[in-house]
Every structure is written in C-alpha cells, then in structure tokens.
Amino acid sequence: MFENNAVIDEQKNKNTGNPPYYQNILFGAPGTGKSFKIDDPEKGYGLKDVDESHKFRTAFHPDYDYAQFVGAYKPKKDGEKITYSFVPQVFAKAYAAAWKLHLTGAADAKVFLVIEEINRGNCAQIFGDIFQLLDRDGSGASQYSIDADYDFAKWLKEESVLKDIWTDYESKVGEGKLKLPPNLNILATMNTSDQSLFPMDSAFKRRFDWEYVPISFEGKDAVNFQIDIDGSQYSWQRFVETVNGKILTLTESEDKQLGEFFIKPDNGNVISKDRFLGKVMFYLWNEVCKDEHKNGSFFRTKDDGYFTFQDLYKPEKKDILNRFMAEIGEK
Known part of the structure; x- marks a missing residue:
C-alpha cells in the first residue's frame, strides 16, 4: 500500500538539505511541465505512484x-426537513487523512x-x-497550533x-487545536506570466521553498514538434528559443516566455x-506585443512591416504568417 514512499524518499535524498516534508511552490514560464514534474516518478515528486x-x-x-x-456549514435536505452540517473540502480531507496515517503506525x-x-x-x-x-519545526509538524473552527473541529471528532x-x-495536538502532521506535504504550481494576479506577501512566500522549473527541451518529446503552416513546416523548438529571446529583449523579463509544452500537437508531432494561431500567436499578441x-x-x-493579430486572418494577407515564421527561424 505504501510502496510509493521509496520513490518519494529517493527524490528527497538527492538533496539532504531538504526538511522531512515538502512545502514547495514550483514556478516558471507557462508550459514548462510544473504539474507533470509533480507527478513524474523519475524526475519529479512521483505522485503518479502515490x-x-x-x-x-x-x-x-x-x-x-x-x-x-477548508469546508463550511451547509444546508442539506433530509426528507421534508432542512438540516445543516459541515461539508469538508480539500484541506480538511487531506488534514484528517494525514493525521490518521501518522497516528496508526x-x-x-x-x-x-x-x-x-x-x-x-x-x-x-x-x-x-x-x-x-505553515511554520514547521524540525520534525516537520507545525511549530504553532491554532484554535480549530467549531464546525471543523466537530466534523474531525464525530x-x-x-x-x-x-x-x-487530542493528546498529540491539544483539545480544540489544529497542527499539521509531519507527513502532510503541500506542493503548489505558479505560472510566472500570471504572478501579478494576486501578489503574495513576503510572509506567505517565506514559508515555502521555491523551485524554479526552467524551459528545457532536452530529452523531451517537444523537441520533435513541428508547426505546419499551409504545408511549410517549422521547428517548434527553434521557434520557442527564438521568440523567447525576442520576449526577453522586448519586455526585459522572462515572465512571459513560452515553455516547451505551451502547446501540444493536434496529431502526432x-x-x-x-x-x-489560436493559442501561440494570440498569446504573443495579447500578452507580449499588443502594448508595444x-x-x-x-x-x-x-x-x-508591423502587423496586428487581426491581420493574420485577412484573406489578402494569407501568406503573412509564413513570412513571419521564415524571418524568425529557418524552415
């Protein structure tokens, strides 16, 4: 039942400086495979085998x-009566499951x-x-406890x-208290292109370890992707590497760059x-080039000369995309 632990521990032991738990945010450009890395048993955290x-x-x-x-007190119809009960959500379920395992050997x-x-x-x-x-002690448990919400505590107990x-x-945590057990790991993903949506304060950030997931084609299927423009084929890797350089020059930032898996092929490679047009060129126009x-x-x-996204759909300019592709990278 717990054979997955060997995979997780093997990854952890590659860096002995890691604490006995994960509380990490994986960040990088859109399409770098952050979610994939969480699941990958060979180069990531191995959740696929959990x-x-x-x-x-x-x-x-x-x-x-x-x-x-966490959860909330919600109404529920019981025959002709309306009753209310606590409905647990993802954190409450993970919290209870982790403590159950921790306390039962x-x-x-x-x-x-x-x-x-x-x-x-x-x-x-x-x-x-x-x-x-989120503040953890040397064992991986919460350093400080908090008072549990009444409805949450009642659900946990009953x-x-x-x-x-x-x-x-209760003997471990305290009556009416909450503490994270050392076996509860929190992994999160963040696209750098969206980092201004809800800025995180420094107090929240410092409670996580930050792991950058770089743009890399090495050993990945994306190295074989080809873009077909009216019969002309262009290397997806060449396109990404060239355009990312232009994005860096234009914006003086890596935030809006493309990851190797920003788009997936329709058929084969x-x-x-x-x-x-709908995914890549629209993104480049709307997020990078429109204001410039x-x-x-x-x-x-x-x-x-300069053209807009709309120009790419005009019949009289049907060859404009091929000319654009030819200029930023070889066929």
Missing part, C-alpha cells in the same frame, strides 16, 4: 475562498495536498488562520477518519496552423 487516497488536488481561482478550501506514508495555480487566488483569504500552521482515534489525536505595437514589437515582417 495511492489515490493519499493525494488531494485543487486549483485556486479569483473566487476561491476559505470555505471552498503508518507515519512514513506521506499525504500530498497539491494546489494548482496558487497565485490565481487570494492566498491570505483562502488560508486564513491556517497560514500560522465524522472524519479520526473519530475512532480521537483521544490519540504536428501543430496545426489553426491551433498555433510599432514600438519594438516583433509582430512584423520585411514585406508587411
């Missing part, structure tokens, strides 16, 4: 709040809470007082997987023109 009951996943968004992250079995796109939500609002639990071992839990039009923008060709 028992489904030991991993919990969510994605933050602008309307996400504490109630959606399976302390080495790790539980993972994965938060995709952590910066797309208001972390201060979502975590609330749970923020205090309905969660901890109800049969509640006395053991071929990226179609329509897919390329005719002021250093690389949306230009020798024959056409």
Whole structure:
C-alpha cells in the first residue's frame, strides 16, 4: 500500500538539505511541465505512484475562498426537513487523512495536498488562520497550533477518519487545536506570466521553498514538434528559443516566455496552423506585443512591416504568417 514512499524518499535524498516534508511552490514560464514534474516518478515528486487516497488536488481561482478550501456549514435536505452540517473540502480531507496515517503506525506514508495555480487566488483569504500552521519545526509538524473552527473541529471528532482515534489525536495536538502532521506535504504550481494576479506577501512566500522549473527541451518529446503552416513546416523548438529571446529583449523579463509544452500537437508531432494561431500567436499578441505595437514589437515582417493579430486572418494577407515564421527561424 505504501510502496510509493521509496520513490518519494529517493527524490528527497538527492538533496539532504531538504526538511522531512515538502512545502514547495514550483514556478516558471507557462508550459514548462510544473504539474507533470509533480507527478513524474523519475524526475519529479512521483505522485503518479502515490495511492489515490493519499493525494488531494485543487486549483485556486479569483473566487476561491476559505470555505471552498477548508469546508463550511451547509444546508442539506433530509426528507421534508432542512438540516445543516459541515461539508469538508480539500484541506480538511487531506488534514484528517494525514493525521490518521501518522497516528496508526503508518507515519512514513506521506499525504500530498497539491494546489494548482496558487497565485490565481487570494492566498491570505483562502488560508486564513491556517497560514500560522505553515511554520514547521524540525520534525516537520507545525511549530504553532491554532484554535480549530467549531464546525471543523466537530466534523474531525464525530465524522472524519479520526473519530475512532480521537483521544490519540487530542493528546498529540491539544483539545480544540489544529497542527499539521509531519507527513502532510503541500506542493503548489505558479505560472510566472500570471504572478501579478494576486501578489503574495513576503510572509506567505517565506514559508515555502521555491523551485524554479526552467524551459528545457532536452530529452523531451517537444523537441520533435513541428508547426505546419499551409504545408511549410517549422521547428517548434527553434521557434520557442527564438521568440523567447525576442520576449526577453522586448519586455526585459522572462515572465512571459513560452515553455516547451505551451502547446501540444493536434496529431502526432504536428501543430496545426489553426491551433498555433489560436493559442501561440494570440498569446504573443495579447500578452507580449499588443502594448508595444510599432514600438519594438516583433509582430512584423520585411514585406508587411508591423502587423496586428487581426491581420493574420485577412484573406489578402494569407501568406503573412509564413513570412513571419521564415524571418524568425529557418524552415
């Protein structure tokens, strides 16, 4: 049941400076495979091999709040009556599962809470007082406890997987208290292109280890991707490397660069023109070049001069994309 631990421990032991838990944010350009790295058993954290009951996943968004992250008291129809009960969400489920394993002799079995796109939500609002639990001691448990919300505490005691071992839990944590167990790991992803959506304060940032996931084609399928523009084929790798250099020059930042898996092929290794226009060229125009039009923008060709995204769809300019591709990289 816990054979996945060998994979996780092997990755951890590659850097003996790591604490006995993970509380990491994986960040980088869009399309660098941050979520893939979390699941990858060979070069990442190996969650692909972790028992489904030991991993919990969510994605933050602008309307996400504490109630959606932890849980809330909600109405439920029971026949003709309306009753109310605490409905646990991803954090509450992961918390109870981790303590259950920790207290029943399976302390080495790790539980993972994965938060995709952590910066797309208001972390201060979502975590609330749970923020205090992110400070860990040498064993990996929370250094400080907090008072549990009444409804959350009642659910833990009477309905969660901890109800049969509640006395053991209270003796470890304290009556009406919450503390993270050392086997509860928190992994999150963040696109640098979206980092200004909900800025994180420094107090929140310093409670995580930050792991940069660089743009790299080495040993990856993306090295073979080809872009097909009306029968002409262009190397996706060559395009990405060239355009990323132009993005850096134009914006003086790496935040908006393209990752190797920014787009996936329609068929085999071929990226179609329509897919390329709708995902890649629109991104480059909307996120990088639009505000710099005719002021250093690389949306230009020798024959056409500066052009807009709309120009790419005009019948009279049907060859403009091929001319653009030919100028920024060889066929």
